Amino acid sequence: MRRLLAAAAAGLALSLAFDPVGLALVVPLAVAAFVLTCRGVRLRRGFLTGLVFGACFYFTHIFWMTAVAVPAWLGLAALETFFIGLTGAAAAALTRHRWWPLTVALAWVALENLRSTWPFSGMPWGRLAFASVDTPLERLLPWIGMVGVSLVWALAATALAAAVVSWQARSRAGVRGARRVREALVRPAAGLASLAVLTTLAVLVPWQGDVVDTAEVAVVQGDVPGDGTNVLNDFRQVTRNQADETVALAAQVAAGEAEQPDLVVWPENSTAVDPFYDTQTHAQIERAVAAIGAPVLVGAMVDDGDDYVLNQGIVWDPETGAGDRYTKWHPVPYGEYIPLRRYADFTFGELRTITRDMRPGTRTDPLDADGLLVADLICFDVAYDDTLQAQVSNGAQLITVQTSNAMFINTHQLEQQFAITRLRAIEAGRWLAVASVNGISGIVAPDGSVVATTPKRTKAVMTAQVGLVDDVSPGIRVGPWLTRGAAAATVLALLLALGTDLRRRRGSSPVPQETTDGPGDGLTDAAEPRSGDARTRLTRSPR
Known part of the structure; x- marks a missing residue:
């Protein structure tokens, strides 16, 4: 006890x-x-x-x-x-x-x-x-x-x-x-x-990896209507918020109040419906991308047939439209998909709301955002080693994390995930931009320091000039x-x-499994008998 x-x-x-x-x-x-x-x-x-x-x-x-x-x-x-x-x-x-x-x-x-x-x-x-x-x-x-x-x-x-x-x-x-x-x-x-x-x-x-170039990166946090815990309650407003903040940034750039970004990062669940089929969502993205005149990394839910959905980061270019996509590698079981659904009926309780399973991604190459090579991670992906190791090893110069922690907005999950995010920047020796739908967003330097962040439950845009690194750290290898x-x-x-x-x-x-000689000196259960008398004392029946 x-x-x-x-x-x-x-x-x-x-x-x-x-x-x-x-x-x-x-x-x-x-x-x-x-x-x-x-x-x-x-x-x-x-x-x-x-x-x-x-x-x-x-x-x-x-x-x-x-x-x-x-x-x-x-x-x-x-x-x-x-x-x-x-x-x-x-x-x-x-x-x-x-x-x-x-x-x-x-x-x-x-x-x-x-x-x-x-x-x-x-x-x-x-x-x-x-x-x-x-x-x-x-x-x-x-x-x-x-x-x-x-x-x-x-x-x-x-x-x-x-x-x-x-x-x-x-x-x-x-x-x-x-x-x-x-x-x-x-x-x-x-x-x-x-x-x-x-x-x-x-x-x-x-x-420290050698900085081969620099880029201006913007991170958009559009916030979630209502109590901020559910992106689905008013998902169209969530998308509109991202677009409005991006258009506002474009106005600041035009007025000379902000630098023209090379990349704009939107969070996970910026669209809760497929932007390729939903005309309103598609129009909001096109409006924002045209205004800012730079690639926007959109966090979108994309249909994959009738029974599956993909959680993707899509590079949306102002000239060519949707381009490279990263699909979340590690969907959350019983949160984003139902394991073993074909073998058992899980349509009860809150699991009833998961009508389609989220397919995991397999992409190992970084995203190409008009020549900028980006390792994208979506939400809990940041806690796994494999996807970051793959993308950085294949040439990613910058890391982005798209996340939607709205349901955890009143918990300490946000701080725990942000700490992991900072550690990933240090491990890879790269600048990292994290966009959360309503917190915690920020831009992190390769030494883990936070150069820009914004309070939770607010609308904001952060911009910073970041270094681009090609070298792969020993820790990644x-x-x-x-x-x-x-x-x-x-x-x-x-x-x-x-x-x-x-x-x-x-x-x-029975001989005790301890030895007091060698590397295990004194570090195991009991002393090994050193003489016949010692063995006799250890094995004698109690009186």
Whole structure:
């Protein structure tokens, strides 16, 4: 019970690392406490401990999902909690063996990546790297990417856990004074020092891509009528607001009060109906594009037959009309499509409103906006690694994020997503423009600083001159390899650990699985017997 209570407290503490609190320092402390609660128990108890930790963390972290529906919050949080339970079971298995500070950290990252992508696209919210905004660790992002930064956080946590275990082992052995400090803390301290040196180097030698050109970018936030939570209540006014703000910008440009933009970014759900078939919507877009005389990246819902819809960013050129399109890669399950619809009837409750499934996109090339190469991300796409890595690797010079967070306008989801957005700019080493239908919109520099933003629930246009970068950061290149490496290393470590445990259980006598020699000095369950007398004492039946 003490372990479960400690795991619950650690899970709640980890939620404080993210907005609205943003206390990143608790990340290694909370994860270290979680690892310690899983150490020394069987897999089933490790799984249970992980469930308790995961539930207290995740149900708190994404409480904003209740704005969609309470069942959606319960279902999604429960699914993610299951994966954190698996992390607890993995920690229980791995902490019985040498090198566990490394293998447990790798297992955390591997299972974090798994739950972020599977099933049904997964849910990346709550990755350790997302707590790095405005901390020194954010400087590591262009060097080692999101996966690498999550691994650094996890290694810091397991090093702390190793220090606690080693200190307790020396205390039980009767080691005192300077010797206990030296024997217990030297190795964990060396690990933490290595991570500190790595971070310091990233701060002192930041990665910067060469700026090959500049562009003037405008971001439009048109606002949503009514209480601001539903873009569908008056979707025509939403489109009209975007067009009106763009036309107003064009008037400022004509009067010499603003620079002529090279690109105008509208948010997701700028049109809730297909602009190629709805004449009113089409006319509003044409009016705005003709006035501004520059490509407008329109966030539109586009029909794909009778049963499907596409969530797209469409480059609308003043001369050639609609051109390149990016289709959202990661539609939200049970929010934008119904998984397994063909096998079960989901036409009940709020799911009844999802009459058509949203197809995912596959585009890997950046959009061409009159020669400006743009990596587009739509809403939750910004939390996934794959689509950004693909577009930047294929030549994108600028990043845009189109989002419609209207239903979350009164929650902390907006701040959490904006923090992730800033981290993506740092990771890719590129300027980023984010357009939200009613907040939070902004323009972010490659160092993560916000050069322009506007309050929520307001109509506004932001403009800024941005640099265009062709270089691909190391973090974008190594990210996929770190993901695969963490998964492979975790599978191998678990197979070795479980195989060793099985052989021990089949042995003639139970031998504790601890050793005080080598790299795992004092970091596993109990001391390995060093003599026949010690073995006799350990295996003697109690009187």
